[in-house]
Amino acid sequence: MDPQHVIRALGALAQEHRLAAFRLLVQAGPQGLAAGALAEALGVAPSSLSFHLAQLSHAGLVSQRREGRSILYSADYPAMTGLLAYLTENCCAGQDQCGPAAACAPASTSEERNVA
Amino acid sequence: MDPQHVIRALGALAQEHRLAAFRLLVQAGPQGLAAGALAEALGVAPSSLSFHLAQLSHAGLVSQRREGRSILYSADYPAMTGLLAYLTENCCAGQDQCGPAAACAPASTSEERNVA
């Protein structure tokens, strides 16, 4: 994982609404949530949230798919795991006593996902 | 760990020079590195680095102590561990299959440190 990518991911999470949105998506699982549902849950204008979701998407932390009129966003668990791994990579000066960051997999329907 | 604190920490790490500085400090261990040594290693103007170190310090990610003319900065491992814990807290919708983030302790002179 290259540093620029890590910085984008950290920057994407370092904002009140985006961190909250990401947490909701992580909890929502692979099915995800519609942009509108997120906007309402967070109390943010749709156009504002769209901007934030684009940031998260650009950082590779969320993915989107259309379903009817809605666009469903879902957390990208492998990306999250990769970010944690990078942060702990230097931990203990390379000696992996800390162990790698725990893999982050969705609780349900985990059978359809490969966390490489 | 409250969300505002988490955001400060993430924001502190979401910058090229600060992320690099923090990594160097994590690798340097509890003894830390002088501000000047960091500035030279990163190729950043001293006043610029001072600004960045203040951000990291305000986020609670590093601590400082004076030694002679130098000010030595060192990574705050418990803070790092707390940050990772927060990020994984929501993982798997609360079911801790992911396990908590691995504790991050310095490799050497670990006898003088309490990672609660």
Added chain:
DNA sequence: TCAACGATTCGATAAATGTTGAAATATGGA
């Protein structure tokens, strides 16, 4: 085809962030 709905894109604007050089503060040694 048309109207309603869900979401994004586009401008404009306000706020926060990063950089630099000069000046100020603190320490150590002659």
Added chain:
DNA sequence: TCCATATTTCAACATTTATCGAATCGTTGA
């Protein structure tokens, strides 16, 4: 005391980021 070293603070500036409302783009169903 005086000077050199190490670092921070300050002010100015350019850049990036966040917000909102209006306009636009897809999709659905009558």
